[in-house]
Amino acid sequence: MNWKQHWYKWIAAICLFYVILGGLFLPLKPGISGLSPVKITTGSTQTLKINVYNAPWLKENAFGDQNIGNGEFQIPGKVILVSKGIQGRWETSKIKFSGNHGQLLADIDFTMGDAKIPNEYYSVFVELSNGKYLGLPDAIFVERGLDDTAKPSTFIPKVNAAIETNREIFEMKFPNRMVLNESVRNLFYHVPMWFAMLALLGMACWYAVRYLRFGQLQDDVFADSLIRVGILAGILGCITGAAWARVTWQSWWPAADPKLNGVAIGMTMYLAYLLLRSTLSDPFQRARITSVYSVFIFPIFIALIVIMPKLSPNSLHPGSGGTVGFNKYDLDSTMRLFFYPAVIGWIALFYWIANLRYRIATLKEKQLNK
């Protein structure tokens, strides 16, 4: 077997096998998937219902292996509501585990009294006695009740750094993010489509320049194959993105997003390339004109889908509004272990397909010249 010719095919096969298997079967980190109520009026003790996700140890930790059955059971730990604006928190150690719903129930005494506390959103954390914790940022709104004046305040002010909201414990599990939940795995399937498209179109641009420089017709045929398969990756990126957006952003195509508008314009430019190519019959004339066109549109395409969304403050995509897409808050270490192989694997696969198409086109050409 000739390794020089086949190495990227093996990389595609191994990377994608690893990414699809790992991406589908590795579990999510435990987290809070829901909360009730989401708005609290102070002045009395109230019960928070906290829905937990992927935390089988919660029951085991509190009760061992015994079958606890239905009902409500006291467990050791704390529920803490951390303020976003001022430094301080509400907390309670009265936590119960509900056997019938798998929920946590926390009784918290909310009294503002005469303390000056603004109405605002709080993040909710559950800290158990074994050091495990669950969190949900900006989950609950606390506002002052009208009759909340008589009793002393139960708000605990100025305990900063009491809980680290970004505590990193390396586990071979995917992060549990609000809204995304299990669909965080789509990072390995939807996002690399765009990486593959950019890689293929970039290579096509390179081969188009090569054609214009050296005038070899096979460079143009290869560039054309790369562009066609690049468009395939782009179309798959659009459709998978729509399916993902439907369940997370609640819309098939959130038209306000600059990245989507950029992609729509960019894809039209490349579809125009196909149209342009189909209207020209002389192979040399076709090669020259379409090469110039594809060299010309690639930088515009980059500007539309990479640079413009970055400059815009209101894109839903990560990495927009002046931030960097792959810093430590956006992509945790387990995700990286799968994301980078996914990008390499999908690029290699699409390159492979482009190569097949190029060889077929060459065969056809040879046949026509016979």
Next chain:
Amino acid sequence: MKQTITEQFDANAAELLAQHNLMNAVYAVLTIIFVGILLYLFRLDRKISKIEKQS
């Protein structure tokens, strides 16, 4: 969205959990990709057949 999900919370916790499980989105995305790639491969296959018939 945060409002609507938590408002339904008391109504039916199990139903909410099923609604919150977005694993189906992952299966959908993978299916779309494989169907897309397969359709393209079938097209290439047809092209090869054409060339084979002519030679």
